[in-house]
Amino acid sequence: MTCYNFAAGPAMLPVEVIAQIKQDLPDYAHSGMSVMEISHRSALYKELYAETKANLLELMKLDQAEYDVLFLTGGATQQFTTIPLNLARKYHRIAVVDSGHWAQRAAEDAAKVPGLTVDIIASSKDNDYTAVPEIPTEFDQDYDYLHITTNNTIMGTAYRDDQIPKTDIPMVADMSSNFLGQEYDYSKFAVIYAGAQKNLAPAGLTVLVIRKDLLVKHDDLPGLFDFATEAKKESALNTPPVFQVYVAGLALKWLKEKGGVASIEAINQEKAKLLYDCLADSKNFESKVDPDSRSIMNVPFVSGDPDLDAEFVKEATAHQLLNLKGHRLVGGMRASIYNAMPLEGVQALCDFIKDFDAKH
Structure with missing residues (x-):
């Protein structure tokens, strides 16, 4: 029986990437060294x-x-603090769109930066975060930047590209859970950051894509927190996560071979439609997310009966459908169907849902 991992992160990697890692582990590029042993100062790594x-x-x-790219440690969570330290320099005020838990965390951590004001300018709290709030384009205050979260892993909501406007102020996006899984006009954003453990690499790497005009050195910041210093040192001010960058490189090559972001999004849309249609037909389970805001990466679903949910997770695990338990904040189940999840995995889950319905 084939095993399918629906974890929200760390998530499954493409089987082709795993196979290449297995080959490179003992000897990378005929160097005689494992890929986990090569120096970040070596020509191999550079x-x-x-x-x-x-x-x-x-x-x-x-x-x-x-644009420049930084390969950082500390997780996307660290960027909740590091980004305002670097960018909130003129007005000392930022705007945040509250679309769920991780947007709230970004706002809370930014508010701890001395002298910084954080304004929640839009929120979907009133609908229990079952739909994404509209992103404002006109502001009563001067802001250093506007922060959004493109995909909400826990709530199962996401913005499409046509729901994201171009703004006069810099826009910062946490794309951790749908990075390179659906198309955006990335030029709309001044900064994009993402934890790699969803669509790119093992946990331990954070990717930050930043407009070069924002790379201004700040002498009052430690070097590891200063984006300009990191950029100048090519993300090697200290030892970078070499293995994770290597895996990310393999995942990017895999994505290019698949035809790029547009091609993988088409597959992701097909997987998501299959699962949402299955839930619509289910007599036990439902998605509570507004159809216009549904994530194609994370699909929460519930029965309304915690005991039945627990039984579902238990039986699914026995059928090698793993890590379907929902986040503690919302309960129920959650299927994370990132780039590496094959269509066959989603079909197996849908077949199991139908069989479970027939027995319950």
Whole structure:
């Protein structure tokens, strides 16, 4: 029986990437060293770093002359603090769109930066975060930037590209859970950041894509927190997460071979439609997310009966459909169907839902 991992993160990697990792573990590029042993100062790593950075910007259709890429540690959560330290320098005030838990966390952590004011300018709290709020384009205050979360892992909501306007102030996006899983006009954003453990690599790497005009050195910041310093040192001010960057490089090559972001989004849309249609037909389970705001990466669903939900998760696990338990904040179940999840995995889940319905 094939095993399918529906975890929200760390999530499954493409089988082709796993196979290449297995090959490179004992001897990377005929160097006699494991890929986990190569130095971040070596020509091997520098070549890997440059190729990974170039492939990422190519897939995002961004110009290397205008954007830079930082490969950082500390998780996307660290950027809730580091980004305002770097960007909130003129007005000391930022705007946040509250679309759920991680947007709230971003606002809460930013508010702890001394002298910084954080305004929640739109929220979907009134609908229990079952739909994304409209992003304002006119503001009563001067802001250093506007922060949004493009995909809400826990709530199962997401913005489409046509729901994201171009704004006069810099827009910062946390794309952790749908990074490179659906198309956006990435040039709308001044900064994009994402934890890699959903669509790109093992946990331990955070990717930050930033407009070069924002790379201004701040002498009052430690080097590890200063984006300009990190950029100048090519993300190697200290030892970078070499293995994670290597895996990200493989995942980007895999994505290019699949036809890029547009092609993988078409597959992701097909997977999501299959699962949402299955839930619509189910007599036990439902998605509570507004159809116009549904994520194609994370699909929460509930029965309304915690005991039945627990039984579902238990039986699904026995059928090698793993990590379907929902987040503690919303309960129920959650199927995360990132880029690496094959259509066959979603079909297996739908078949199981139908069989479970027949027995319950």
